[in-house]
Amino acid sequence: MNRRKFIKVCRALGIIIPLQPFLNACTNKQIFQNDSTKPVIIIGAGAAGLVAGYLLKQQGICIKILEASSNYGGRMKRTSDFSNFPIPLGAEWIHAEPKILDEIVNDDSVDVDIDTLMYDPENDYALYEGEKISIKEMEMSEDSKFVNSTWFDFFEQYIAPSIEKHIVYSSKVKSIDYSTDEVIVETHDSTHYASRVIVTAPIKILQQREINFTPELPKLKQDAIDKVKVWGGFKAFIEFSDKFYPALIGFNVNPPEHGEKLYYDAAYGQNTTHHILGLFAVGAASIPYVDLQEDEIIKYILDELDALFDGKASTYYVKHIIQNWNTEPHIFGAYVRNNEDWRQIKKLGESTNERLFFAGDAYTDGQDWGSVHAAVYSAKRAVKDILKS
Ligand SMILES: Cc1cc2nc3c(=O)[nH]c(=O)nc-3n(C[C@H](O)[C@H](O)[C@H](O)COP(=O)(O)OP(=O)(O)OC[C@H]3O[C@@H](n4cnc5c(N)ncnc54)[C@H](O)[C@@H]3O)c2cc1C
Known part of the structure; x- marks a missing residue:
């Protein structure tokens, strides 16, 4: 006799049964x-x-x-308080085909309605010490970005x-x-x-x-x-009153297997007029940031951007937010090194x-x-x- 039948029979016989054990019961x-x-x-x-x-x-x-x-x-942490679009403090790009979102949902009756976009290899060039680097070289050509959404938002929805x-x-x-x-x-x-x-x-x-x-x-x-080896990790988002930077600014980390560093237009493709620059640094590249106090970090960041963009960073600076993954409780790092x-x-x-x-x-x-x-x-x-x- 299944649970429903049992309850029906009990009711017919006038037997009062406590429902709680059934509500808590597993259906393995x-x-x-x-x-x-x-x-x-x-x-x-x-x-x-x-x-x-x-x-x-x-x-x-x-x-x-x-x-x-x-x-x-966990590491898909996001904030909705910093700007008028959600800011991913951890995972940001989809390093796979966007159809991964449908695969995760695993239910044909659900229409996954999340916008994503890719970079333009012709125009979204990256600079490092004034040099032009193609997106392909930066291994970002296959990556997608969420539009006014994040990994966290997808999971939340x-x-x-x-x-x-x-x-x-x-x-x-x-x-x-x-x-x-x-x-x-x-x-x-x-x-x-x-x-x-x-x-x-x-x-x-x-x-x-x-x-x-x-x-x-x-x-x-x-x-x-x-x-x-687990790499340390750091992200920062800085709002400026004007945009003076390209979509991606890659940095060489020497040797490359010791980490990654990237400044990028975090508002790229988003429905916003805000100018938000992101900083992503893992491994050795994150060390200069994670060891500093917050006021020292923003000074360090503005100094390095001023050197690249003729002092525009400190001129246009509005506000910032930082995320140090090394001190994040229950996480304590970014991820296992790439190599x-x-x-x-x-x-x-x-x-x-x-x-x-x-x-x-x-x-x-x-x-x-x-x-x-x-x-x-x-x-x-x-x-x-x-x-x-
Ligand atoms: C700076 C940064 C940038 C990144 N960028 C990208 C990106 O662009 N694209 C991408 O795909 N990935 C990115 N990643 C990696 C991605 O965020 C992670 O690979 C992924 O989110 C890990 O998911 P997880 O479930 O394995 O672990 P987590 O997200 O770490 O989840 C583990 C959970 O376990 C909990 N926990 C820990 N200890 C205990 C305990 N003792 N008891 C109970 N619970 C516990 C934690 O609180 C946490 O919620 C980035 C990561 C970082 C740090």
């Missing part, structure tokens, strides 16, 4: 071999955690997402609504015991029981041993976690046993990492593995 549809009714617990509500939760929910699997901070989105009620905020996971069929997950003030767990906390969190695993993670995996050994990355993405899975921009199959789409694909893979387990 006997997907797991041990037929566990416990939810799949996902650690972290960034791109990977949200997509994993969304896809599992689409399969009728009961989920719970434990998020250390008070917001979802299409992914979060169906799963937001399953996110438990301010729940920093401290330990995961996956030694028995029922996985035990502990935060500072609560204990949760799961059929399966997907860890999506950034790799820095595991490097810093902020989550204690029982049994310990396999040595090969722990070694890979400890070996990979990391793919074999180490592959080890990060492997599941540990049939109960403990990993997803996120670093926990991939080793072919790609450090981006929202890489986090998304890793989440899809973890969900597929869970459905097989």
Whole structure:
């Protein structure tokens, strides 16, 4: 007898039944071999955690997402307070085909209505010390930019609504015991029981041993976690009263595998009359900014722009906002460096046993990492593995 029939029969017999246990019950549809009714617990509500939760929910699997901070989105953080269009403080460009947005939604009945645009390789040239550099050389020719939207806005509109009620905020996971069929997950003030767990906390969190695993993670995996180098990261947005800069201004980082730096027109293609210049710096290129106080940072930035643009930066300066990813709680960095050994990355993405899975921009199959789409694909893979387990 199913739940509905049972309730009908009880009603007909005049039996009063408490509804709460049913409302809380999982509908795992006997997907797991041990037929566990416990939810799949996902650690972290960034791109990977949200997509994993969304896809599992689409399969009728009961989920719970434990998020250390008070917001979802992780490194897709955005602010709507700085200008009249949303500003992406972390992930900004779509480093994949824009159809990735439909792929994420994974539902033909949903029309994904998000505008994107690409750069113009003929005109949107970049300058470095007065030299012209083509966009192709900067590896930006395939990238798209959101129009008056961001990665966060996309997730807010299409992914979060169906799963937001399953996110438990301010729940920093401290330990995961996956030694028995029922996985035990502990935060500072609560204990949760799961059929399966997907860890999506950034790799820095595991490097810093902020989550204690029982049994310990396999040595090969722990070694890979400890070996990979996470780049520091910094972004700034500066409003000017006039526009004096091109769409992209690339900088050479020496050697190139030590980081990336780019000034860019953040208002490019947006429906706005505001002039906002963005600064993106990761790895060695971020060091001059992350180590300074805020008033020193803006002075440093205006000085370097004044040198490039004949003092126009300080003349037209209006206001700024900065985001230091090295000090962002529960994140502590940008992403794993571009030139990391793919074999180490592959080890990060492997599941540990049939109960403990990993997803996120670093926990991939080793072919790609450090981006929202890489986090998304890793989440899809973890969900597929869970459905097989
Ligand atoms: C400066 C910068 C620029 C970038 N630009 C781009 C770009 O243009 N395009 C692009 O595609 N990508 C970009 N990226 C990379 C992209 O932001 C990330 O790859 C992606 O957002 C990572 O998603 P994730 O879910 O793997 O991790 P995260 O977004 O980091 O999510 C992990 C979540 O886990 C939570 N957490 C941590 N510890 C715990 C714990 N113990 N318990 C519970 N929760 C925990 C965190 O609070 C966080 O919400 C950029 C990143 C940075 C920093």
